[in-house]
Amino acid sequence: MYKKMGFVVAFIALAADLATKWIMLSIVMQPPKMIQISSFFSLNLGFNRGISFGLLSSPHFATPYLLSTFALIVVLFLVTQLWRGTSKIEAIGIGSIVGGATANVIDRLADGTVTDFLDFQIYSYHWPTFNVADTAIFCGVVLFIAASIFDEKLSPGQTEPGEK
Numbered sequence: 567m568y569k570k571m572g573f574v575v576a577f578i579a580l581a582a583d584l585a586t587k588w589i590m591l592s593i594v595m596q597p598p599k600m601i602q603i604s605s606f607f608s609l610n611l612g613f614n615r616g617i618s619f620g621l622l623s624s625p626h627f628a629t630p631y632l633l634s635t636f637a638l639i640v641v642l643f644l645v646t647q648l649w650r651g652t653s654k655i656e657a658i659g660i661g662s663i664v665g666g667a668t669a670n671v672i673d674r675l676a677d678g679t680v681t682d683f684l685d686f687q688i689y690s691y692h693w694p695t696f697n698v699a700d701t702a703i704f705c706g707v708v709l710f711i712a713a714s715i716f717d718e719k720l721s722p723g724q725t726e727p728g729e730k
Contacts, residue, residue, distance in 0.1 A: 568657035572648040575658050579665025579702035580672075586698045587673060587681045595683070610685035612695040615678070634671045641667050656713035662706030666699035673699075 590611065594601070601609040615629060641664050648660040673680050682695040 568651055568654050569648055571654065572651065572657035572661035572664070575661030576665035576668070579662050579699065579706075580669045583666060583669035583697060583699035583702065584672065587669075587683075590683045591681060600685075606686055606688050608685045608687075609683050610695055612682040612685075613677070613679035614682055614695075615680075631675075634674050637667050637671045637674075641671075653713050653717050655709050656717070659706045659709030659711075659713055662702045662709065664706075666702030666706065669699040669702075670697075 590609070594609065595611045598611050600611075603609065644660050644664050644667075648657060648664070651657050651660065670680050680697065680699075682697045682700070684697060684701075685695045686693045
């Protein structure tokens, strides 16, 4: 029922991420620099060869292909979940994850790394730099978990909790 919504969210997440990466690389960061926006936020260009927090980072030529293959397997699994999904929240969450993951795969295959530029620091605590796709993935996971915890069990033929 909500497949279309999930795919629309995926497209929006993918397009927003690729557009912001292009703007950062082609316009804002020419030449590369750090732009302080506030006391806790800056735009700071970074390139991640691994996954979250730089895990599995390796200079080996096959790394981008192995990480991309794994991400695409996860995306395919999530698309099957989206196809079977029964809730708006679940569809939005899955769509957000699929769009963000696909955008990072495209970036990784094009450049061998994922471009990051959102940089937060509060006092001495510095969060690793990230991008719009990472934000979409995080928000999607939160929504997906919320949907699995809070959605009521549906009776046969019911498409939303409370619907008869």
